[in-house]
Amino acid sequence: MNKTIVVIGASRGIGRELVLHFAKEESNTVIALARNEKALSYFESFKNVVYAKFDLASETVREDLEKILTNYPIIDIAINNAGTLVNKPFLDLTSEDLTISYQVNALGVIQSVQALVPKMLDSGGHIVNISTMGAFQGSAKFAGLTAYSTSKAAVTCFTELFAEEYKETKLKMNCLCLGAAQTEMLEEAFPGYIAPLSAQEMAQYIYDFSLTAHRYMNGKIIPVSLSTP
Numbered sequence: 003m004n005k006t007i008v009v010i011g012a013s014r015g016i017g018r019e020l021v022l023h024f025a026k027e028e029s030n031t032v033i034a035l036a037r038n039e040k041a042l043s044y045f046e047s048f049k050n051v052v053y054a055k056f057d058l059a060s061e062t063v064r065e066d067l068e069k070i071l072t073n074y075p076i077i078d079i080a081i082n083n084a085g086t087l088v089n090k091p092f093l094d095l096t097s098e099d100l101t102i103s104y105q106v107n108a109l110g111v112i113q114s115v116q117a118l119v120p121k122m123l124d125s126g127g128h129i130v131n132i133s134t135m136g137a138f139q140g141s142a143k144f145a146g147l148t149a150y151s152t153s154k155a156a157v158t159c160f161t162e163l164f165a166e167e168y169k170e171t172k173l174k175m176n177c178l179c180l181g182a183a184q185t186e187m188l189e190e191a192f193p194g195y196i197a198p199l200s201a202q203e204m205a206q207y208i209y210d211f212s213l214t215a216h217r218y219m220n221g222k223i224i225p226v227s228l229s230t231p
C-alpha cells in the first residue's frame with residue numbers, strides 16, 4: 003500500500019486496533035498519537051509504527067501536530083479517533099466538563115485538521131472523523147451525555163463544512179457515527195453493557211472505509227450501528 007497514516011487516539015480501544023490493522027502492511031508508515039506514552043510503547047517493536055505523545059487539550063494542538071509531522075511531507079489517511087466521555091446529569095455538568103469535552107472532541111479535531119491539510123491536499127487523502135450514534139440526528143439519545151454527544155455533533159457538522167470548502171481538491175473528509183463497540187470507554191460509560199462488536203471488529207470497518215470510501219463519498223455522515231431504525 004505504501005501509505006502514511008495518522009491515527010489520533012491510538013493508545014487503546016478502537017485506535018490501537020486501527021494501528022494494528024494498518025501496520026500489518028509492511029510498506030505503510032503508521033503515526034500513532036495519544037497522551038499515554040506508556041500505553042503507546044506497546045508499538046515499540048513495530049518497525050513501521052512511529053508513536054508520539056499528543057494532547058488534544060493542549061493550547062497549541064495545531065503547532066504540536068505540525069512539529070510531530072515535520073518529517074512526513076505527505077499523509078494519505080488521517081483518523082480522528084480520539085474522544086473523551088463525560089457521563090453526568092445535565093445540572094451537574096461543570097464548566098470544566100464542557101470545556102474539556104469540546105476541546106478534545108471538537109476543537110482539537112479541527113485544529114489537528116489545520117495541521118494535516120497541507121500534507122494531504124495533493125495525495126488524494128482521506129480524513130475520517132470518528133463521532134458517535136448519539137450525535138446522529140434522530141438516533142436514540144441517552145441521559146448524561148450532553149457534553150459528549152453535543153461536542154461530537156460539532157464534528158459531524160464540521161465534516162460537511164470542510165468537504166464543501168475543499169470540494170475542488172483531491173482531499174476528502176467523511177465522518178463515521180459509531181454505535182457500541184466493546185472498549186474501556188464503553189465500560190466506563192455503561193458498566194456491564196455488552197456491545198455487539200469488539201474494538202477489533204469496529205476497527206476493521208473503519209480501516210476498510212478509510213481506504214476506499216473517499217472514492218465514492220465526501221462530507222458524508224455515516225451511522226455505523228446495528229440498532230434499528
Ligand SMILES: NC(=O)c1ccc[n+]([C@@H]2O[C@H](COP(=O)([O-])OP(=O)(O)OC[C@H]3O[C@@H](n4cnc5c(N)ncnc54)[C@H](OP(=O)(O)O)[C@@H]3O)[C@@H](O)[C@H]2O)c1
Pocket residue numbers: 010011012013014015016017035036037038039041056057058059082083084085086106132133134135179180181182183184185186187188197201
Ligand atoms: N466504544 C464505543 O462504543 C464508541 C461508540 C461511539 C463512538 N465511539 C468513539 O470512538 C472513538 C474511540 O473510542 P474507544 O471506545 O476506543 O475509546 P477509548 O478506549 O477511551 O480510547 C480513546 C482514545 O482517545 C485518546 N484520547 C483521549 N483524550 C485525548 C486527548 N486529550 N488527546 C489525545 N488523545 C486522547 C485516548 O488516549 P490517551 O488517554 O492515551 O490520550 C485513547 O487512545 C472515540 O472517539 C469515541 O468517542 C466509541
